[in-house]
């Protein structure tokens with residue numbers, strides 16, 4: 001059997017294969033609620049054979065959304081709708097995962113397919129916050145610098161959101177600490193110019209994200225698989241880089257994080273980045289080797305043999321696919337046929353493969 005389709009055990013949970021759905025915003029919620037779009041979108045990828053299906057970024061507060069139409073998990077009322085999704089995924093023998101996030105200074109924007117950039121308050125926008133009062137770029141709103149009290153409140157909001165995710169039946173929770181959103185803004189010297197204990201040096205810049213994980217670990221059951229998505233580098237001189245990522249991941253491992261989802265970039269418009277197939281795999285490989293933690297590779301991985309080669313070379317433990325899963329929700333069924341000669345398709349679909 002291929003490695004891609006061999007099971008992976010994390011804690012007491014067996015995940016049937018190693019091709020997982022990467023988190024992808026759908027910008028289709030009202031007041032943070034899931035609806036039929038989310039059930040069909042995520043459910044289809046579970047029917048398509050993914051071992052784990054992750055929701056898009058779910059915001060810990062209304063101000064933690066990217067657009068007013070983001071998914072949310074800031075109130076108990078959100079749990080019921082999410083339960084419908086976790087229940088359906090379980091019936092497909094698929095692990096349900098949710099990404100939990102705060103957008104920080106990159107929030108209050110329109111949906112990508114709409115014209116323009118920031119949303120004004122009349123149209124559902126809000127004032128953005130960040131570790132320091134520095135806008136992302138010339139078109140972005142200037143964020144308000146967080147006070148220590150506000151930082152403490154955000155740590156609790158992350159943990160409460162994670163608890164709600166557990167109550168909704170998610171077996172895996174990923175904390176979004178990548179792509180220039182709030183946690184990454186604390187990590188990166190580009191966006192964090194604080195001089196208190198939440199900034200100043202690497203230890204200080206890591207404090208907020210690590211406090212978030214500590215608080216989550218206090219109130220979420222140990223059985224829940226905990227992932228962190230990082231941007232392994234800012235691709236900017238004197239920014240966040242792979243060496244700092246390795247130090248950060250060592251701390252995450254100590255706190256009981258199970259796997260690092262290795263992405264990159266997003267914290268500066270000056271980033272020098274030329275995405276090509278496997279471009280983020282070296283980050284996964286290096287973190288896996290240096291930290292001794294499970295890793296996921298993501299980014300322009302589209303072919304079954306390409307995915308299998310990454311796993312065979314021990315450069316990652318799992319493969320996240322993003323856009324390829326939007327193009328083809330049944331990618332794993334065909335990939336399994338390519339690699340193992342059989343599909344593992346649901347009974348209802350067997351006659352088509």
Ligand SMILES: Cc1cc2nc3c(=O)[nH]c(=O)nc-3n(C[C@H](O)[C@H](O)[C@H](O)COP(=O)(O)O)c2cc1C
Nearest residue numbers: 022023024025056057298299300301321322323324
């Ligand atoms: C429509 C869309 C929405 C995305 N939303 C998120 C998100 O909510 N959280 C996140 O961490 N990454 C998000 N991403 C990034 C993807 O998860 C993935 O890392 C990226 O697309 C690279 O992988 P790919 O080449 O397989 O698409 C999004 C990407 C796309 C295309």
